[in-house]
Amino acid sequence: MIESRLISLLRRSKSVAQKLSSSNPREWKTFTTPCGFSNEHQSRFYSSLQRFIPAARTPVARSCVGYGLRSLLQSNCKNFYKPPFRNFSTAAPVSAKDTGGLKLLAGPHAQKAVGIWLFVSAAWVFSMVVLGGVTRLTRSGLSMTDWKFTGGLPPLSDEEWLVEFENISNPRIQTLWLVWAWHVSSNLGHSRVNKGMSLDDFKFIYWMEYAHRMWGRALGIMFALPFSYFLWKGYITVRLGLRLSGLFALGAGQGLIGWWMVKSGLEEPTTEYAEPRVSPYRLAAHLTSAFVIYSGLFWTALSVVMPEPPAESVAWVQGAAKVKRLALPVSFLVGITAVSGAFVAGNDAGRAFNTFPKMGDTWIPEDIFSLKPLVRNFFENTSTVQLDHRILATATLFSIGGLWWSSRKLDIHPAIRSLIGSTMGMAALQVTLGISTLLSYVPVSLGTAHQAGALTLLTLMILLNHTLRRPSLQLLKTLPSVAKTV
Missing domain, CATH: 1.20.1420 (A middle domain of Talin 1)
Incomplete structure (x- = not known):
């Protein structure tokens, strides 16, 4: 009785699997190791089955074990068998068999979202470089004599502006006033050298430097939040995640390099008539680092959308x-x-x-x-x-x-x-x-x-x-x- 039921069950599972295979062969196919059962385990199972059930030695049973057992396990081990996660994930890289060795940085459904985010980040860095150039050319970098990691509100009242204005009493900054006045006169076509720098002039260069710093911190937030979301959703491969983590670390260090550069302009001059100027080595490091970050973001964005x-x-x-x-x-x-x-x-x-x-x-x-x-x-x-x-x-x-x-x-x-x-x-x-x-x-x-x-x-x-x-x-x-x- 038990033997006939087993043979009937194996035949039924084989016929069902054949029908499903003919209707949708991509989803229902022969798995070599379903539910963790390898071919070796199946042979052991068949040998032990022969010892206790004589009908298992019949040709029908032997033919069913090789194929019908797999289908039986697939249909009855639902808690163990799961389709490949890559079929549903938008982030898993396409295998080398499907792409001839091509490694995607994001899945097909995630390419657009991740690509747009990276292109926007690269454009943001581009604007940072341009804004930094304006800050340098207007001599605004030395208007803020401190650097706070968490940022801070700018002066909002006249009293606060006067306090901030008096903070730049460093002799180097006093010399900067005359240099800035000459610079303004050469660009605007009128002389202001004898007038020095007024409070309104100071406000202008202060806002330039403040905008440059806040724009950089906003870039960090704009990069970190989508990055965390894409990681949580699984839209980013390990390879892409490591690359973006390195770029994020460079961006975080860029703020420190910027303050390190500005600090060199606040140091005492080596000669009596030395013009206030940041270290050329530190400025070159700051600008080169920005170029490296931009190049990395732009190249990565291209690799995501155009593999x-x-x-x-x-x-x-x-x-x-x-x-x-x-x-x-x-x-x-x-x-x-x-x-x-x-x-x-x-x-x-x-x-x-x-x-x-x-x-x-x-x-x-x-x-x-x-x-x-x-x-x-x-x-x-x-x-x-x-x-x-x-x-x-x-x-x-x-x-x-x-x-x-x-x-x-x-x-x-x-x-x-x-x-x-x-x-x-x-x-x-x-x-x-x-x-x-x-x-x-x-x-x-x-x-x-x-x-x-x-x-x-x-x-x-x-x-x-x-x-x-x-x-x-x-x-x-x-x-x-x-x-x-x-």
Whole structure:
């Protein structure tokens, strides 16, 4: 009686599984280890079954154990068997079998949300760099002589403003008043040197620095809250989470680097007539760190929304590989030029030798190696720093021009060709902005535009290198040799 029931049950489970498999084979298939039962466990179960139930030795029972037992376990072990979580998760990476080795940073349903968040974060950092340039050019950084981690309310009454105004009685800041007054007169066209800095003038530079600090803290909140939500929902893979955690740590340290930079401008001068100025090394570290954070966010955002580069033929992939060999050193040169611009800003080198192409009456100033040891000249000597930036900017322009010229006859994707042309145009515009800023004695408008132009050029180079990536193996197998032309 028991033997016949067992055989009937096994036959029934096999027939049900066959029907379900034919109707929806993707969901109902043979699992090698259902409920933790491996093939070895099934063989042991079948052997023990033969000892106690003779009918289990029949051909029907043997055929049912291999397949029907799995279906039986699937249908009766609902508490143990669960479909793969990846089928429902929007964050789990697609397996290498499905993508030919391509590793997604976010699931298909999470790509849009995570991508938008990262692009907004990158744009926010871009605006921070521009606002920081305005703060530097208006000499606003030294208006706040303290730094509070939790922030604080600005002065709201006249008495509070007077107290804050009196806090900057440092001799370095007193000298800053005259420098700021000269700066305003050179930009606004009227003299205020004899008047010094009024309370209204102080309020202007105070609000600039306060806005820069609060904008940075708002960026931290805007980044941390969605990041926590996406982690809680499982929208972010481990690989992406580690990368974003590193970028968040850099952003948190950026505020400390900023105060470390400002603090250098409040220290006593080494000479009696030294102009109040932050350390060029600290300013370069602050600006370079911002560029690194922006580049990391922008590259990651592109990787989330565009896991595969545009490719429609093997010939275009081969052409992109040739362009990439040229684009990488050009990108490195763009980055070095941007860092040298930070030292130009830190040494106020833009307000010296306001002629072009010569530097004053000569091509090369005589004092470019006046400091000892020799290496200090490349970071602290105004003449050397500006000469270096001129040479690097010119080399960058010609390098991008060479990249554009070399790619003209290559068989590449139209998007890559368009990006190279845009990069060439932006490089020419950036050099024009730099020369105009120099000849105009660094007005706030042109100086800010020049700094934003450097970040825009870097953005185009990042986008170009991201587009030049090699496609996944699965995509390469499906590409024709030559792209179809309409």
